[in-house]
Amino acid sequence: MPYVNIKVTKEGVTAEQKARLIAGVTDLLRTVLGKNPATTFVIIDEVDTDNWGIAGEQVTLRRSRGM
Amino acid sequence: MPYVNIKVTKEGVTAEQKARLIAGVTDLLRTVLGKNPATTFVIIDEVDTDNWGIAGEQVTLRRSRGM
Amino acid sequence: MPYVNIKVTKEGVTAEQKARLIAGVTDLLRTVLGKNPATTFVIIDEVDTDNWGIAGEQVTLRRSRGM
Amino acid sequence: MPYVNIKVTKEGVTAEQKARLIAGVTDLLRTVLGKNPATTFVIIDEVDTDNWGIAGEQVTLRRSRGM
Amino acid sequence: MPYVNIKVTKEGVTAEQKARLIAGVTDLLRTVLGKNPATTFVIIDEVDTDNWGIAGEQVTLRRSRGM
Amino acid sequence: MPYVNIKVTKEGVTAEQKARLIAGVTDLLRTVLGKNPATTFVIIDEVDTDNWGIAGEQVTLRRSRGM
Numbered sequence: 001m002p003y004v005n006i007k008v009t010k011e012g013v014t015a016e017q018k019a020r021l022i023a024g025v026t027d028l029l030r031t032v033l034g035k036n037p038a039t040t041f042v043i044i045d046e047v048d049t050d051n052w053g054i055a056g057e058q059v060t061l062r063r064s065r066g067m
Numbered sequence: 068m069p070y071v072n073i074k075v076t077k078e079g080v081t082a083e084q085k086a087r088l089i090a091g092v093t094d095l096l097r098t099v100l101g102k103n104p105a106t107t108f109v110i111i112d113e114v115d116t117d118n119w120g121i122a123g124e125q126v127t128l129r130r131s132r133g134m
Numbered sequence: 135m136p137y138v139n140i141k142v143t144k145e146g147v148t149a150e151q152k153a154r155l156i157a158g159v160t161d162l163l164r165t166v167l168g169k170n171p172a173t174t175f176v177i178i179d180e181v182d183t184d185n186w187g188i189a190g191e192q193v194t195l196r197r198s199r200g201m
Numbered sequence: 202m203p204y205v206n207i208k209v210t211k212e213g214v215t216a217e218q219k220a221r222l223i224a225g226v227t228d229l230l231r232t233v234l235g236k237n238p239a240t241t242f243v244i245i246d247e248v249d250t251d252n253w254g255i256a257g258e259q260v261t262l263r264r265s266r267g268m
Numbered sequence: 269m270p271y272v273n274i275k276v277t278k279e280g281v282t283a284e285q286k287a288r289l290i291a292g293v294t295d296l297l298r299t300v301l302g303k304n305p306a307t308t309f310v311i312i313d314e315v316d317t318d319n320w321g322i323a324g325e326q327v328t329l330r331r332s333r334g335m
Numbered sequence: 336m337p338y339v340n341i342k343v344t345k346e347g348v349t350a351e352q353k354a355r356l357i358a359g360v361t362d363l364l365r366t367v368l369g370k371n372p373a374t375t376f377v378i379i380d381e382v383d384t385d386n387w388g389i390a391g392e393q394v395t396l397r398r399s400r401g402m
Contacts, residue, residue: 021300025293032292053243058216080167102142108338111254155321161324178319185353189375190372204309207337208337222363225363229360286393312388313382
């Protein structure tokens with residue numbers, strides 16, 4: 001009964017991409033640890049680029065410099 | 068000083084239901100562990116059904132099949 | 135399919151108390167939101183008092199003053 | 202490579218205040234533990250006052266009483 | 269710069285299995301979303317079976333019944 | 336009433352360093368957002384280097400290469 005939380009920046013992730021992440025992680029846990037997909041939870045959080053910092057600055061700022 | 072995080076799918080949870088969850092969890096921690104309500108935090112996250120996976124697929128898809 | 139995370143200080147919580155927290159939270163989610171217990175997860179984290187701060191200081195220090 | 206998650210109520214935090222939180226936490230981890238800013242993540246979650254409980258009630262209610 | 273948290277019960281996960289989970293999730297995020305592995309974090313939490321509840325009871329109890 | 340969670344690798348963080356992190360973060364939230372220290376929680380998680388991945392591999396492995 002694994003629980004997986006994926007956090008990514010909110011930059012246009014599509015429903016189809018989310019579906020692939022959910023299927024992929026669930027399959028990985030079944031393959032590596034034999035976990036039952038029926039009780040595997042995957043929760044995706046999309047975080048505003050103003051609210052995500054790396055290297056001491058907001059991702060918004062980095063994106064504006066093309067990073 | 069407990070901290071409780073409740074994650075549910077974003078499917079029309081009302082303010083009154085949230086109030087009942089907060090009151091109920093706080094009371095449970097007071098009853099079972101003697102924790103002081105004044106420093107008990109409860110945070111409720113409502114997650115889009117596209118962003119919650121179970122059994123390898125999105126809740127959105129399951130809902131469309133009446134699950 | 136709710137997910138609940140309860141964090142408390144690691145100060146002798148018994149297995150029986152954990153069982154009561156799990157049963158109580160699961161029942162609360164069933165009662166308030168009609169959530170299915172079969173897919174309700176509850177995870178309890180016990181945190182060392184050195185690693186929990188409130189009011190800018192470690193709980194360990196507060197306990198040593200009888201708080 | 203620290204990971205820091207800051208949760209505050211959603212009550213008008215500005216982009217500039219978020220930038221200061223990110224810079225401040227990153228600097229603190231560098232100063233106290235020698236952690237490399239380049240791999241320090243800071244994620245800020247702003248939580249609706251209906252979804253945050255303290256002392257068994259919603260922050261929304263407390264704010265309405267001037268607390 | 270994704271952040272992934274995987275929670276599983278503490279039941280003998282090996283270092284090699286952890287390595288496969290980390291490599292697999294990192295690769296999935298690169299493939300599906302084009303995320304840079306250099307800034308992809310994966311954190312695995314192993315949770316005592318007394319501290320994980322499902323269906324209102326501790327996993328410890330379920331394991332004792334062969335579930 | 337902020338909640339802050341700091342995750343770092345478990346590599347000999349001292350009680351005194353934890354105290355400085357707790358005091359520093361609490362002070363930052365008071366300074367930047369005017370948050371009351373009395374209801375500011377800081378929780379530090381120390382994560383085994385086998386359980387933390389970056390760039391697709393365990394920190395344990397990176398440390399063995401002097402990274």
